[in-house]
Amino acid sequence: MSDVFEKVMDLAKRRGFIWPTSECYGAVAGFIDYGPLGAMMKRRVENIWRDFYVIQEGCYEIECPTIAQEAVFIASGHVKGFSDKMCQCPHCKEFLRADHVAEAGGIKNPSTMKNEELAAAIASCTCAACEEVLGTVEVFNFNLMFQTTIGPGSQRVGYLRPETAQGMFVDFSRLLRFYRDKLPFGAVQIGKAYRNEISPRQGMIRLREFTQAEAEIFVHPDEKNHHPSFKRYADYTMPLLTYVQQEKCEEAVPMSMQEAVDKGVIANEYLAYYVALTHHLLVTIGIKPGRLRFRQHLPDERAHYATDCWDAEIRSERFGWVETVGLADRTDYDLKAHAQQSGTPMTVFIQYDEPKKVARRRIIPNMSVLGKQYRNKAKAIFEALANATPTAEGADVEADGEKIHIPADLFEVRDEIVDIRGEDIVPHVIEPSYGIDRMCYAVLEQSYDEDTADGEARTVMRFPPNVAPIQVAVFPLMTRDELDTIAHEIARSLHKAGILAEYDDSGAIGRRYRRQDEIGTPFAITVDYDTKDDQTVTIRDRDSMKQVRIAIDKLPSTVCALLDGSLKFTSLES
RNA sequence: GCAUCGAUGGUCUAGUGGUAUGACUUAGGCCUUCCAAGCCUAUAGCCCGGGUUCAAUUCCCGGUCGAUGCACCA
Known part of the structure; x- marks a missing residue:
């Protein structure tokens, strides 16, 4: 038992956060089970992520299969490049x-x-x-992708997806229609991804099956410096470690997003916006800003598809800086690749403010004559004529490798002015990609704390209330004189308010507090003998261990406010 | 994947060629008017497979998992 990693993983295993998978048959490296508390905590982290991306940003969530046919990953480059x-x-x-x-x-x-x-x-x-x-x-x-076959006895190859991103790309046309053919829009997906790592290590840091939360923001390539809500994060400041600083072995420099874009440190407003949003999100789930940095990829470190790329890295006591979120400008790489592979255009029609008048020369062949005269060469001639430069005598074209002179009376040249109302463009993609498991590990590691209470060592998980698996504990001081009945009623009323409250009457009260401290339950309510007289209970703060009395009928609303952060425990104390 | 080391109730641990010690935890009970108190009782264990042996948790070989180093990490 030396470092925090061992202590926190021991606690996580003991108390039902993280378990080795299928332990009765011997675990398998690179796979983990989330126990009851871990699964609950992970769900809370995912839901905070949903709050940021789906509710605040309006990027709707889709859900695609974890297995996809080979063509998807041929296009994405994973069959070759992975x-x-x-x-x-x-x-x-x-x-x-x-x-x-x-x-x-x-x-x-x-x-x-x-x-x-x-x-x-x-x-x-x-x-x-x-x-x-x-x-x-x-x-x-x-290949780092897990391969399988689709259907019985089938030769049809499928792969378990190595990232969730491709789902949003292959559904692009449907998504575009859903968003009524307008840029920008985003779609997100939270789900499992699989990589057959050669040698997974480091607990839940490098897994063969892991959960990604990815957003794909589709934007007009000329609009990347005009994020509609950029001002929201323009003054948001954080230390940025550029590749230039890394090459010079310099420290990260604090910088606002506005400054980073103006100085060209971050490639564009969109990327900067999501860098700031990512910082905001990670701090919200309990990552300490002092243990968080944003590092730019070195030019030779970038993936095959990305131009600029930033990683959010969280410092772990055991593992050093751990890449937890990748923010990449994937440009039009993916959409172009899938358009080519599938034959489906993946473009957006952008209307001009004013239609453009364009002079155009059309060559209209007289096919009723041409067809009879040239028979099976007629089609090739038809196509060649469209790009020909005819003279008064006619046009010289090349069809099926043969030079043919087409007399001028066999086609009509028509010069006309046409309205061009817009153009088809391939959007660029800004991709924030989060490793949910790594975020959960970081929350676990950073929440772990040991302090001393009344001369006794106390282990406490200092989760922010919004990620704590159990939200509040309810205790009767004694299991008698109806104190337990009242406590049960209180737990029930909290359940009805959507709060995960855990009732416990086992053992001494101090032991029950410590049990909840160890799984990070932020608040504990105790029913005592005063409760019977004045309808109040004590509510105890996990971190300070202080208690205040509060009326039973105010409990649901007060606990909700404490959990969502709109009320601080210290303001109850006065 | 290679090399080194390790694996005993849920946790920490003692010990052994003859099935295992203690503590904590947990459960039930007594007691107890707010921070792991006390008493009684109970539950629960030698990582898996093979070999040697009358007998293997113990010795040997192989595997699994974990830690560390190397390699790997789109």
Whole structure:
């Protein structure tokens, strides 16, 4: 029992937050179960996220399957780009990245080679682990996506999604119609994603199955510097660690979002807006600002699709700075890729304020003559004529590799002025992508505290009230003289107000307080003998352990206000 | 995946080639008028598979999980 990680994970296991999965058969690395309190807490974190993105931002949530057909991930680049070329050293059985072996052996451009070529090229290289010459090895692709087949005996390949984002991209046309063909709009998804990590470690930091909350904000590429609500966060200030500062090993500099955009530190207003919103959200779930920073990706660190990219990183006592949220400008990469792969246009028609008058020359072939004359070449000629530059004698076109002269009487040239009412554009995508499990871990780690109460050590999870799994505990001081009946009635009235209240009459009162402290229940209500006289109870604050008396009939509204933060416990004390 | 170390009730732990110690927790009871008090009782354990042995929780081999280092982390 040395550091907070071990202590908090021990508590999490003991008290029903996080369990190793399928423990009776032996756990599996990279998978976890959320126990009753963990699942409740995670749901609260997700619902705070929903409050920010769905309610405040108006980005509606969709829910797509966790398995998708191969074409989706061919388009997204994951089939190709998400796999590593690997080989196994025949001497020490170590698995090695084949391209890394090749680079270490001075072989140029290993990533462009086919597997067989690469295998032949690295035969003379040495193994990084045992330093033997490899000799004959097989190079194979290790894809981080879990593969499966769809249907019985089917050859149809499917993959478990490695991110939730693709769902919003493949549904783009439907979403666009839903939002009545106007930019900007956003869609979000909270759900499971899967990556077959080679070596998951670090508890719930690197999982093979994890929960992502992703927002895809679709915006006109020319409007990225005009976020309609930017002023809301323009003065929001936080330390930013740019890639330039990282290369110079400098510290992060506090900066407002307005300043960051003006100085070009953050690429555009949209990205800056969501950087600030992310900071706001993380602080809301209980991340201490001093343990939160925003770091810009180094140019060679960015994913294949992104231009500018910022990570929200949370400092963990055990793991250092942990990437918890990624904020990327994915440009039009995904929509273009899916449009090409699927053949479905993924564009938005943007109307001009004023229609543009454009001079256009149309060449209208006389197909009744052309068709008879050129028969099976007629179609190619028709298409070629559209781009031809005819003279008074006629037009020279190339059809099926053959040069053909079309006399001028076989087509009509019509010059006209037409109205262009708008244009089709491919939106850019701003993507905030949150790792819910990492957020939950951060909340657990940062909430863990030990203090001393009456000379006794006390373990207390200092969750903010809005993420605490149990919201309030209700105790009768004694299990007699109807105190327990009154306490049950109080718990019932709180349940009716939608509050998760836990009744407990087991053991000494002090023990019950400590039990609730350890699972982070922010408030405890105790029914005592005064209650019978004046219809009041005590309400106790977890962090200060102070108590105030309050009338029973005011409990539901007071507890609600304490939980949503609109009322502070200290203001009850006066 | 490789290497090293580890694994005993829910938790922490003692110990052993003959099925296991103590504490805490939990449950029931007594007592108790606000912060892990006391008393009685109860529940519950040797990570999994194979080998050696009359007998394995213990020794050996393999695996799983965890920690650490290496590699990996789109």
